[in-house]
Amino acid sequence: MMDTAALQTYLHQQIPLSAAMQVTVHAANPQAVTLAAPLAPNINHKHTVFGGSASALAILSAWSVIHLRLLAEGLPGEIVIQSNEIAYDKPIRGTFEATGTLADAAWPIFRKTLERRGLARIEASARLTCDGEPVGSLTGRFVAFLRTAE
Template structure:
C-alpha cells in the first residue's frame, strides 16, 4: 500500500482524517508516519488540540495494522479496544505520529490466532512528534475481527 493509497482510504472512510488534513508521509512494514498541520487542529491556546493529537496517534496505529493486513492479503475489521495517551509537550506547529508494533515478534501469533479464531488483538505504539521533539506517547490495543482473503 502506497502513502497516497492509504491517504485516499483514510480520507474516504474516516472523514475526521480529511477534516484534520492528515497526510500519509510513509507506509512501511515497520511503521506508518502521518502528519497534520496546526490550523485545522488548533485549540484556544493556539496549540494542537489534545483530541487531534490523540486522533492522529490512533490513526497512525490503526493504519499500520490496516496496511500490514492488506499486504498479507487479509481483510478484517479493525477496532480499537483501549488506549493510553501521554502528553509531554504542547505543540505549536505541524505535528506527526509514527506508529510501530509494541512487540514485532507477536505478529506471527496474531496472524495465526486471527486465522484460527477469526479474532486477535495486538498492541501498537506511536510517538507524537513536534518540531521540538517527542510531544506525546500513545499505546493502544486493537482487535481484528473476521478473517477472509482480501480482494486486492
C-alpha cells in the same frame, strides 16, 4: 500493497475526521506509518494542538500500520481500537507527526489467533513529534476481525 497516496485517500474516505484534520501520509509500510497534520484545523483555545487531534493522529497511525500489515499478508480484516493510553509530554505548537509501529514479536501470535479464531487483539504504539522533537506517545490495543466472503 498500498502506497502513501492510496492510504491517504483511503483514510480520508473511510475516516472523514482524517480529512477534516488535513492528515497527510508521509511514510507507509507494514513496519511503520507516519502521518502528519497541520496546526490550523487542529488548534485549541491555547493556540496549540487540541489533545483530541493529537490522540486521533496517533490512533490513526497505529491503526494504519496494522491495516497495512494485514493487507501485505493477504488477510482481509477489519480493525477497531479497544483501548488506549496517551501521554502528552509537551504542548504542540505546529505541524505534528505520529509514527505508528508494532512489536514484531507479537505479530506471529496475533496472526495465528486471527486465522484460527477469526478475531485477535494486538498492541500498537505511536510516537508524536513536532519539529522532530518528541511531544507525546500512545499505546493502543486493537481488535481485528477476519472478513468473511459474502
